[in-house]
Amino acid sequence: MSWIGNAIVAVLLVAGVYVWWRARRNRLWREAMAALARRRRFALIILGIYVVIGMLDAVSWVGGDGVQGVAASEARSVIDRIFKPSVFREKSYSAPFASAEFVGGAALTFPGRHVLGTDLLGDDVLYKTLKGVKVALLIGGLTCLVLIPLALLFGVSAGYFGGRIDDVVFFVMSTLASIPNLLLLIALIMALGKGTLQVCFALGITGWVGLSRLTRAETLKLRELEYVQAARALGVSHFTIVLRHILPNLAHLVIITFALLFTGLVLSETILAYLGIGLDGSWGRMIDQARNELSRDPIIWWNIAAASTALFILVLCVNLIADALRDILDPRTLRERT
Amino acid sequence: MLAYIVRRLAFGFATVLGVLGVLFVLFFAVADPDEMAIRAIGERASPETYTAWKRNHGYDKPLIINTEHDWTSIDRYTDTLLIEHYERMLSFRFGRSDSDDTPIWTRIREGAGPSLSLTLPLFVIGLLVAVALSLAVAFFRSTYIDRSVLVICMLGMSVASLIYIIGGQYLIGKLLRWFPISGFDTDPSVIARFLAIPILIGVLAEFGGTVRLYRTVFLEEVNRDYVRTARAKGCGEIRVMIHHVLRNALLPIITNVVLAIPFLFIGSILFESFFGIPGLGALTVEAINGNDFSTLRTIVYIGALLYILGQILTDICYSLADPRVRLGGGAGG
Numbered sequence: 044m045s046w047i048g049n050a051i052v053a054v055l056l057v058a059g060v061y062v063w064w065r066a067r068r069n070r071l072w073r074e075a076m077a078a079l080a081r082r083r084r085f086a087l088i089i090l091g092i093y094v095v096i097g098m099l100d101a102v103s104w105v106g107g108d109g110v111q112g113v114a115a116s117e118a119r120s121v122i123d124r125i126f127k128p129s130v131f132r133e134k135s136y137s138a139p140f141a142s143a144e145f146v147g148g149a150a151l152t153f154p155g156r157h158v159l160g161t162d163l164l165g166d167d168v169l170y171k172t173l174k175g176v177k178v179a180l181l182i183g184g185l186t187c188l189v190l191i192p193l194a195l196l197f198g199v200s201a202g203y204f205g206g207r208i209d210d211v212v213f214f215v216m217s218t219l220a221s222i223p224n225l226l227l228l229i230a231l232i233m234a235l236g237k238g239t240l241q242v243c244f245a246l247g248i249t250g251w252v253g254l255s256r257l258t259r260a261e262t263l264k265l266r267e268l269e270y271v272q273a274a275r276a277l278g279v280s281h282f283t284i285v286l287r288h289i290l291p292n293l294a295h296l297v298i299i300t301f302a303l304l305f306t307g308l309v310l311s312e313t314i315l316a317y318l319g320i321g322l323d324g325s326w327g328r329m330i331d332q333a334r335n336e337l338s339r340d341p342i343i344w345w346n347i348a349a350a351s352t353a354l355f356i357l358v359l360c361v362n363l364i365a366d367a368l369r370d371i372l373d374p375r376t377l378r379e380r381t
Numbered sequence: 382m383l384a385y386i387v388r389r390l391a392f393g394f395a396t397v398l399g400v401l402g403v404l405f406v407l408f409f410a411v412a413d414p415d416e417m418a419i420r421a422i423g424e425r426a427s428p429e430t431y432t433a434w435k436r437n438h439g440y441d442k443p444l445i446i447n448t449e450h451d452w453t454s455i456d457r458y459t460d461t462l463l464i465e466h467y468e469r470m471l472s473f474r475f476g477r478s479d480s481d482d483t484p485i486w487t488r489i490r491e492g493a494g495p496s497l498s499l500t501l502p503l504f505v506i507g508l509l510v511a512v513a514l515s516l517a518v519a520f521f522r523s524t525y526i527d528r529s530v531l532v533i534c535m536l537g538m539s540v541a542s543l544i545y546i547i548g549g550q551y552l553i554g555k556l557l558r559w560f561p562i563s564g565f566d567t568d569p570s571v572i573a574r575f576l577a578i579p580i581l582i583g584v585l586a587e588f589g590g591t592v593r594l595y596r597t598v599f600l601e602e603v604n605r606d607y608v609r610t611a612r613a614k615g616c617g618e619i620r621v622m623i624h625h626v627l628r629n630a631l632l633p634i635i636t637n638v639v640l641a642i643p644f645l646f647i648g649s650i651l652f653e654s655f656f657g658i659p660g661l662g663a664l665t666v667e668a669i670n671g672n673d674f675s676t677l678r679t680i681v682y683i684g685a686l687l688y689i690l691g692q693i694l695t696d697i698c699y700s701l702a703d704p705r706v707r708l709g710g711g712a713g714g
Binding site for chain 2: 214215217218219221222223225226227229230231233234235236306310313314316317318319320327330331334337338347351354355358359362363366
């Protein structure tokens with residue numbers, strides 16, 4: 044299965060470079076990117092670090108670093124190779140930088156090596172936290188990549204063609220929107236079963252409606268604009284009109300919604316993890332497993348602190364970027380500034 | 382006017398049918414009765430046990446087409462789970478729980494009270510705090526107070542609600558020992574002590590997003606012409622904020638509020654299970670853990686029903702207040 048992760052990383056890198064190259068050739072987008080880089084340099088750098096860690100964790104291959112035992116036959120990612128979890132493990136809890144076990148005080152096998160301590164099973168907490176980066180990016184990013192084209196397809200066709208198509212799409216949207224979000228999420232996962240794909244699919248279904256509504260309303264407005272009318276009068280095909288005149292004018296909406304959805308998805312996964320239907324290895328799962336450790340005496344804080352800090356920083360960065368993007372890309376605030 | 386209400390009601394009813402359709406697809410077609418039986422009693426039972434389980438819980442009919450009846454009979458299409466599902470849900474005969482055979486309707490009636498006793502004060506206090514704070518922020522707009530509150534809101538928005546609950550329970554309940562950590566009682570003199578922590582945490586967890594939202598609403602009003610007129614005639618800034626800006630900004634806020642009211646009955650899934658409040662949220666968690674599909678189905682249905690009702694009421698009230706809505710036509714929108 045390791046090739047899927049490698050392929051996704053390759054596709055993402057190529058797509059990223061291509062989008063960046065296309066955006067640089069357009070003056071408006073170039074200015075928007077420059078403004079974003081100026082206003083949110085720090086948040087962008089940290090988000091970049093997260094993405095790099097996630098990608099390092101997705102690239103994996105078999106063998107090559109002399110690890111023995113069961114792990115030798117499995118594909119291991121770059122993160123796995125750096126931390127070597129099958130070698131450097133302890134018996135149970137140990138505090139950050141400790142040289143002895145937390146309970147009992149027996150000497151550790153690798154004293155001082157565990158920067159964030161170890162958990163109940165003796166796994167390195169820093170390693171587990173870094174592994175969570177990929178899961179979080181998967182929940183937020185991959186779900187959005189599936190959800191956005193779907194939402195655009197429905198929203199734009201409903202808004203552009205109107206009539207019967209609009210009626211059907213509008214009915215489906217109001218049906219899904221009238222089920223409270225969390226309940227729909229729970230119902231979907233309970234029916235589909237637990238698993239990465241199912242959870243992402245369920246998150247996609249619930250998040251789809253909001254963006255679709257936005258794009259539908261915006262398309263309704265755009266359809267009546269003079270240049271679209273002119274294109275239609277000149278006999279340009281519907282497909283070309285949508286591609287040339289409608290979609291570019293929805294891009295800012297899509298980008299802002301992407302950033303807002305991302306944080307919403309990552310945060311709602313923690314609730315799912317608490318309900319026992321989240322993803323394996325996510326920060327939500329770590330928090331859920333660690334929540335009883337706070338009632339111990341003396342308390343074991345490093346598990347829950349590591350996972351929630353990693354989550355907090357990622358969500359904060361994306362929130363900050365989304366906030367700046369809304370200011371930069373929203374034409375209403377643009378007009379106010381000039 | 383009457384035509385508009387009738388049209389709106391018809392669309393609402395159609396949405397209810399749509400929701401029931403979604404539920405049928407999820408809980409009968411995707412997770413079919415065989416799968417439900419396997420999840421309820423495990424994988425290694427005899428085929429007779431599964432059949433008995435399905436008969437006991439009323440899942441023994443075919444899904445859409447009943448081949449026991451011949452072509453000419455209408456029963457071929459009506460004597461099925463699909464029709465039965467619609468019939469039962471629309472007439473509010475929810476039957477019994479799949480896991481412990483208690484009547485679902487009683488469980489829901491029992492749970493609504495505790496849920497409301499948590500969500501209602503949480504909602505009212507949260508709203509008052511958010512409106513007051515955002516009004517104050519709009520009053521001090523583009524000063525350091527405004528900016529620092531915005532930063533705090535941004536930080537607050539980025540913390541997962543799970544962390545708020547775990548951290549708050551630990552801090553207030555365990556370190557400071559102000560209130561009991563969890564529990565519930567129907568006695569009104571004791572209940573406040575149990576609800577104090579969840580309400581405190583709930584208000585804290587939500588104010589980030591709402592204050593930012595309401596602040597933009599207020600700031601949109603602050604630059605309007607009537608505000609300038611009010612200032613020109615000599616109103617003080619505080620009077621302008623409360624008498625003019627707040628009043629006009631209330632309409633979009635109320636829209637938000639009315640749409641949130643149906644969700645109060647559903648309760649809060651996280652809060653109720655963390656703080657031991659026996660409400661509908663706790664019932665949902667129990668249904669998830671016990672693979673109790675019939676209860677889950679009913680809770681989702683009731684949630685959607687309340688939401689649709691709330692929306693219809695909002696739309697009708699709006700059309701009474703604002704004739705443009707009525708003339709615009711189109712249901713919802």
